[in-house]
Amino acid sequence: MTQTPDIHAKAETLIEALPYFQRYAGRSFVVKYGGNAMGDERAAREFAEDVVLLKAVGINPVVVHGGGPQIGAMLEKLGVETRFVDGLRVTDKQTADVAEMVLSGAINKAIVGSIARAGGKAIGISGKDGGLVTATKLQRTHRDPDSNIEKVLDLGFVGEPSRVDTTIIETANGAGMIPVVAPIGVGEDGHTYNINADTMAGALAAALGAARLLLLTDVSGVLDKQGNLLTDLTPADIADLRADGTISGGMIPKLETCVQAVESGCEAAVVLDGRVPHAMLLEFFTARGAGTLVAKGR
Numbered sequence: 001m002t003q004t005p006d007i008h009a010k011a012e013t014l015i016e017a018l019p020y021f022q023r024y025a026g027r028s029f030v031v032k033y034g035g036n037a038m039g040d041e042r043a044a045r046e047f048a049e050d051v052v053l054l055k056a057v058g059i060n061p062v063v064v065h066g067g068g069p070q071i072g073a074m075l076e077k078l079g080v081e082t083r084f085v086d087g088l089r090v091t092d093k094q095t096a097d098v099a100e101m102v103l104s105g106a107i108n109k110a111i112v113g114s115i116a117r118a119g120g121k122a123i124g125i126s127g128k129d130g131g132l133v134t135a136t137k138l139q140r141t142h143r144d145p146d147s148n149i150e151k152v153l154d155l156g157f158v159g160e161p162s163r164v165d166t167t168i169i170e171t172a173n174g175a176g177m178i179p180v181v182a183p184i185g186v187g188e189d190g191h192t193y194n195i196n197a198d199t200m201a202g203a204l205a206a207a208l209g210a211a212r213l214l215l216l217t218d219v220s221g222v223l224d225k226q227g228n229l230l231t232d233l234t235p236a237d238i239a240d241l242r243a244d245g246t247i248s249g250g251m252i253p254k255l256e257t258c259v260q261a262v263e264s265g266c267e268a269a270v271v272l273d274g275r276v277p278h279a280m281l282l283e284f285f286t287a288r289g290a291g292t293l294v295a296k297g298r
């Protein structure tokens with residue numbers, strides 16, 4: 001019996017992916033799914049399919065989601081003003097409550113639902129569950145570009161992970177479930193903290209010693225001032241890009257996260273375009289993915 005070229009091509013694609021399945025089996029991949037990348041229904045379905053496929057080939061995907069635009073829309077509906085400093089939302093008590101409602105409620109469960117529809121089993125949690133993430137109030141300074149004066153910022157209930165206990169993730173992995181994590185933490189003081197989703201994903205990637213931290217967003221990767229894609233960056237390159245103003249807004253916490261993750265136990269981090277169909281699979285199972293790879297050295 002003769003086989004059509006199409007069938008051969010499919011078999012070859014699978015065989016090409018075999019070394020990657022083997023290399024990454026049993027390893028964690030932390031995937032940060034940003035509010036901007038969530039986009040339309042089709043993108044959400046494809047994202048869920050990719051995550052389920054990873055699980056099926058023996059990788060342990062951990063999804064950390066954002067939802068900045070969705071929190072913004074809810075705050076607007078409620079008539080609450082909101083603002084960002086260096087990519088972080090200034091969070092008073094009311095804003096923290098809305099962020100938790102939108103992130104741990106609507107978005108978390110929608111992602112769990114799409115993974116279920118793609119044939120996987122997901123468990124939706126936040127940093128509060130199982131003591132996953134203990135947060136402390138973020139201490140941060142901001143240098144005014146005009147006056148060059150550095151000020152201490154008070155962002156309210158914006159937290160950063162100070163302790164991560166991965167037991168609940170490992171328990172979920174062991175039970176064949178895909179953890180879906182909302183970026184909310186609780187402090188020793190009992191307060192609820194709003195954590196930037198990139199920061200949350202980076203802390204989990206470091207604690208799990210993940211093979212990859214993938215940050216899915218709405219740009220093709222980190223761009224230079226002319227708009228060209230920067231394919232490989234080291235922590236030193238990132239410090240230069242920040243100093244000369246090439247990166248701004250949400251890209252600042254994103255790249256800070258990549259640096260922190262690769263310096264604390266995660267092998268490499270990638271910023272990639274979550275709007276591209278099956279972006280994650282292309283990144284995992286081809287020799288060179290499409291986005292910006294951040295690693296300790298070249």
Ligand SMILES: Nc1ncnc2c1ncn2[C@@H]1O[C@H](COP(=O)(O)OP(=O)(O)O)[C@@H](O)[C@H]1O
Pocket residue numbers: 034035036037066068087198216217218219221222223224246247248249250251254
């Ligand atoms: N040098 C840069 N390269 C690419 N994007 C950048 C750069 N500097 C700032 N950005 C901005 O960062 C955004 C991504 O961060 P953010 O909006 O927080 O995404 P997400 O919600 O997916 O986490 C991009 O859409 C872009 O507007």
Ligand SMILES: CC(=O)N[C@@H](CCC(=O)OP(=O)(O)O)C(=O)O
Pocket residue numbers: 033034035036065066067068069071087088089091099158159183194195196197198250
């Ligand atoms: C402190 C802080 O800024 N928290 C973020 C949490 C959500 C998030 O990070 O969502 P994206 O990844 O979609 O931007 C916020 O309130 O918007």
